[in-house]
Amino acid sequence: MSSPSAETSPSPAALPTSDREAEWLARVFQPNATNLTVRAVVVGMLIGGAMCLSNLYVFFKTGWSMGVTLTACILAFGVFQFLQATRLVRKPLGVLENNALTTVASGAGYMTGGGNMAAFGALLMVTTLRPDTLSMIAWFALIAALGVFAAIPIKRQLINQEGLAFPTGTATAETIRSIHDAAAGGGASKATWLAGSAVFAAILTWFRDAWHFIPGTIGLPVTLAGRALAEWTLALKAEVVLIGGGALMSFRTGWSLLLGGVLTYAVLAPALVAQGIVTTVSYKAIVAWTLWPGAAILVASGLTSFAIDYKSVARSFTGLTQVFRRQPVNTTGISAVECPEWWFPIGFVVLTPGVVALMAWLFQIPLWAGLIAVPLAVVMGFVAARVTGETDVTPTKALGPVTQMLFGVITPGNLSGNIMSANVTGGIGLHAADLLTTLKTGWLLGAKPRHQLYAQLFGVVAGAMVVVPAFNLIIPDPSVLGGEAWPAPSCVVWAGVSKAFADGLGALHATSRTAIVAGLALGIALALLEKFAPRKLRPLLPSPSGLGIAMVIPGSNCIAMFLGAAVAEALRRKAPAFSEKTVVPVASGLIAGESLMGIFIAVLIVTGVIAA
Numbered sequence: 001m002s003s004p005s006a007e008t009s010p011s012p013a014a015l016p017t018s019d020r021e022a023e024w025l026a027r028v029f030q031p032n033a034t035n036l037t038v039r040a041v042v043v044g045m046l047i048g049g050a051m052c053l054s055n056l057y058v059f060f061k062t063g064w065s066m067g068v069t070l071t072a073c074i075l076a077f078g079v080f081q082f083l084q085a086t087r088l089v090r091k092p093l094g095v096l097e098n099n100a101l102t103t104v105a106s107g108a109g110y111m112t113g114g115g116n117m118a119a120f121g122a123l124l125m126v127t128t129l130r131p132d133t134l135s136m137i138a139w140f141a142l143i144a145a146l147g148v149f150a151a152i153p154i155k156r157q158l159i160n161q162e163g164l165a166f167p168t169g170t171a172t173a174e175t176i177r178s179i180h181d182a183a184a185g186g187g188a189s190k191a192t193w194l195a196g197s198a199v200f201a202a203i204l205t206w207f208r209d210a211w212h213f214i215p216g217t218i219g220l221p222v223t224l225a226g227r228a229l230a231e232w233t234l235a236l237k238a239e240v241v242l243i244g245g246g247a248l249m250s251f252r253t254g255w256s257l258l259l260g261g262v263l264t265y266a267v268l269a270p271a272l273v274a275q276g277i278v279t280t281v282s283y284k285a286i287v288a289w290t291l292w293p294g295a296a297i298l299v300a301s302g303l304t305s306f307a308i309d310y311k312s313v314a315r316s317f318t319g320l321t322q323v324f325r326r327q328p329v330n331t332t333g334i335s336a337v338e339c340p341e342w343w344f345p346i347g348f349v350v351l352t353p354g355v356v357a358l359m360a361w362l363f364q365i366p367l368w369a370g371l372i373a374v375p376l377a378v379v380m381g382f383v384a385a386r387v388t389g390e391t392d393v394t395p396t397k398a399l400g401p402v403t404q405m406l407f408g409v410i411t412p413g414n415l416s417g418n419i420m421s422a423n424v425t426g427g428i429g430l431h432a433a434d435l436l437t438t439l440k441t442g443w444l445l446g447a448k449p450r451h452q453l454y455a456q457l458f459g460v461v462a463g464a465m466v467v468v469p470a471f472n473l474i475i476p477d478p479s480v481l482g483g484e485a486w487p488a489p490s491c492v493v494w495a496g497v498s499k500a501f502a503d504g505l506g507a508l509h510a511t512s513r514t515a516i517v518a519g520l521a522l523g524i525a526l527a528l529l530e531k532f533a534p535r536k537l538r539p540l541l542p543s544p545s546g547l548g549i550a551m552v553i554p555g556s557n558c559i560a561m562f563l564g565a566a567v568a569e570a571l572r573r574k575a576p577a578f579s580e581k582t583v584v585p586v587a588s589g590l591i592a593g594e595s596l597m598g599i600f601i602a603v604l605i606v607t608g609v610i611a612a
Contacts, residue, residue, distance in 0.1 A: 021160050021334040028446040029337065033096045036451035039089070040101040043079060044455065045462040047072055047101070048108025050596060052466045055112040057595035060121070060475070062245050062557060063489035063549050068109035069172040069438060071194070071588040073102045077179045078191025095180045096447045100455045102172065103438040107144070107459020110434050111467045115426025116140055119419050120471065121491030124478035126415050126498055131362045136468045139362065142354050143424055144460035146374070147431025148453060149347030150381040152339045155436060159443050160334070164389030169440030176445065194585035194592075201240045201593030209601045210610055214238050217556060225270040232265045233283050233484065233554035241598075242557055244590030246564025247583055254565020256543035260550025261558025264290055277511055283484040283554055287492065292512045294551030295493040296519025297526075301544030304527035338449050348378065355424065365417040369410055376403075377425040384429030385436050404494075408501030418498045431460065474602045489552035523548070 051068050080093035093101070124130060131139070158164045179190060208214040217237055219230035229235060246254050269286045272278040278285050356370035365373070380403075403422040411417045435456045442452050475481065481488040500508075508516075526544040533541060550558050564587065571579035604610045 020163075021156075024160070024443070024446075025333055025337070028444075030096060030446040031448075033446070034094045035096045035448045036100040036455050037097055040093075040097050041104055041455070041458050043076060044072075044101040044104025045108060045458060047075055047079070048105035048459050049462050049466045050592065051105060051109035052111050052463045053470055053599050054592045054595040055109055056117065056467060056470055056474070057598055058241060058245055058591055059112045059117050059490070060481070060486045060488045061239070061241060062561065063487070063553065068106045069102050069168060069441070070175055070584055071592070072105035072109065073098055073172060073176050074179060074190045074194055074585055074588070076101045076105070078195060081191060093180075095176055096442075096445060098176050098180065099173075099438075099442055099445055099447050100451055102176070102441070103435075103452045103455035104459040104462070106434055106438055107148075107431070107456040108463035108466065109459075110430060111140060111144065111460065111463030113430050115423045115430075115494070116143075116467070117471065118490035118494045119423035119426070121475070121478070121481050121488050122419050122494035122498060123416055124475075125481055125491060125495040126419070129363075129416055130478075133468050133472060135358065135362055137464045138354070139358050140427070140467065141461055141464035142351055142358070143427035144431045144464065145457060146347070146351050146355065146378065147381055147428040147433075148435050148456050148460065149344050149351070150378050150428055150432040151385065151435040151439070152344040152347075152453070153341060154382055154385055154432075155439055155449065156334075156338060158386060158389050158436060159440055164386070164440075166389045166437050166440035169437040170444065172438070173441040173444035176441070189581055190585045193582050194589040197244075197586040197589030198593035198596075199589075201244075201590045202597040204238070204240060205594045205597040205601070208238055209598065210604070224266060225273070227281055229266075230556075231281050232269055233286075233556055234261070234265050234559070235556045237556045237560045239560060239594065240590040241594040242560035243564035243567075244587040244594075246561030246566075247568035247587035247590075249561065249565050250543075251565050251569035252539055252541075253543045253546045254562045254569075256546025257550045257558040257565075258562035259542055260547040261553075261555040261562075264551050265555035277509065283487075284482060287482065287487075287552055289509075289512060289515070290551040291492055291496050292508065293515040293519035293522075294489075294548045295496050296516045296548075297523040297544050297551070298493060298548035299497065300520040300523025301527040301548070302523075304524045305530070308527065308531050339453050343453075359417070359420065359424070363416040363420045364414060365407075365411065365421060369407065369417070369421070372410075373403075373407070373421045373424050376406075377428040380425045381428040381432040385433045388433035389436065389440075404497050404501060408498075415498050418501060419494060422494070431456075470599065473606060474599055476606065484554050487553040487557065489549050492552050493548075519548075 048068070051072065055068070076093060076098050080089065083089040084092060120136070159166070204214065208216055215238060217230060217235045219228055219235050222229050224232055224234075246257075265286070268290065269278065269281075272286070272289060273281060278289055352374050355374055356367060359365040359370040359373065360367050403425040404418050407414070407418050407421040411421075435453065438456065439449055439452055441447075442449060475486065480486050482492050523544050526541065526547070529541050530538060530544070568579070568583045568587070571583060601610070
């Protein structure tokens with residue numbers, strides 16, 4: 001049975017709540033369609049695990065965790081097309097089965113986000129603490145599971161009743177429809193583009209990193225302040241993962257990265273060296289100073305945007321009063337379809353002791369502080385979910401520093417506790433928002449919410465089991481974090497914020513303190529302009545995220561990501577139909593191909609099969 005078209009779906013704002021849900025049950029919900037199956041779980045965990053590895057690689061290169069759902073649904077379609085062609089499976093992948101598979105993959109693939117890897121990397125950068133693998137798997141799985149259960153009481157409020165957009169969830173629903181609709185076509189084509197670009201990226205990476213036939217960096221024949229541009233990190237990189245990542249960003253973020261990279265490494269860095277503030281021309285020496293204004297821009301813009309959106313935040317808290325009131329029994333039958341409301345308190349009671357115990361055991365966070373952290377993180381998860389539904393941006397950059405600041409006050413000097421308490425907030429917020437995003441997809445396609453919750457739990461378990469061993473494998477020595485090979489900008493920022501709360505800003509060089517003030521002012525100003533400037537002028541304003549990240553990654557990364565964003569933007573403007581079919585699959589393939597091959601090469605190097 002094909003999914004209903006967008007035209008037949010009810011308009012959430014047009015009907016009273018009970019009527020909207022009754023309309024959905026009557027015209028959209030598909031009770032007899034296949035949703036979660038064993039093969040969807042298995043393939044979803046495999047795809048999600050692979051995308052978790054891919055995101056891990058990309059995260060430590062760029063500071064971003066790339067979207068999972070759009071890539072996963074296209075890849076799943078292609079995998080089953082291949083399996084059918086080879087007669088390994090007989091039944092084609094259904095629309096709602098793909099939705100469930102994508103939910104599994106999303107739960108696994110996003111295990112790098114929400115501050116998980118930022119916190120883990122920062123922890124190793126500022127302390128000698130390295131918890132054992134099994135403990136960290138349990139840590140990440142419990143936090144993510146809490147986020148999954150935190151989505152239950154607000155799902156009906158945000159999706160059924162208010163009809164929030166959740167743009168990525170909506171786009172994923174449209175993508176699943178299009179690739180499964182024989183009349184629309186294009187599904188196999190998108191899968192082919194993804195596979196082809198992945199193979200190309202994997203081969204290039206092997207020639208570059210395993211056989212060293214291709215140089216990783218191509219310097220430009222230009223000097224600056226008596227030194228080659230490459231010494232200032234301004235060069236071309238043969239890393240297509242950066243180009244793919246740039247193609248998935250907005251063009252505004254892309255050119256902001258380029259602007260920030262040029263200002264940081266061609267203007268600011270030479271001036272710092274000339275004045276003797278930075279004594280060595282190297283990436284690590286420069287970033288040790290530029291970290292502070294870069295982090296200030298990111299934190300100030302994130303907090304300002306969060307504060308500007310106070311109405312959304314307020315709606316989160318007023319909505320909670322409705323969520324926890326006893327709902328009257330309705331006659332639409334929606335209660336039989338949705339996840340029971342009692343699942344949330346049961347999940348909270350079962351999972352919280354484990355999180356609090358691990359906080360105390362692994363990170364020396366007092367039990368009383370842990371008992372504060374988890375309920376606070378759940379409330380923050382409600383806020384993060386609403387903001388994501390309205391803007392498609394999960395406010396980790398705001399919620400993480402707020403938690404770090406709070407625990408910097410209540411547990412002074414505890415660096416590990418400061419970082420990992422913020423990990424709880426970010427992780428719960430991200431996974432609540434992630435499940436709600438996929439539930440939005442399911443709402444539009446007529447899927448079973450309970451099956452999607454099960455799917456997400458399978459995914460987070462798979463992701464936790466993959467991400468920790470993979471991190472330990474590719475980053476065996478934490479000293480490489482913050483270097484040119486693994487810039488890890490988010491880890492650098494989290495570590496810097498934690499040190500600032502622990503040691504005080506007085507310990508910094510006077511110029512660093514001035515730079516922090518300037519960065520805070522710029523971050524606030526850009527966030528305000530982004531909100532209140534005339535609409536025509538907003539595309540001309542630099543992105544605070546782009547500028548801030550540019551100050552903590554090499555200039556060569558900024559150049560490569562700009563090139564990806566520029567090519568994608570040119571295609572969107574000149575050939576929109578072609579770009580719709582190719583940009584996301586090709587960019588995703590470049591990311592997946594290089595990152596998975598890069599991790600495979602890292603395994604071969606660690607095991608001594610090939611030389612570094």
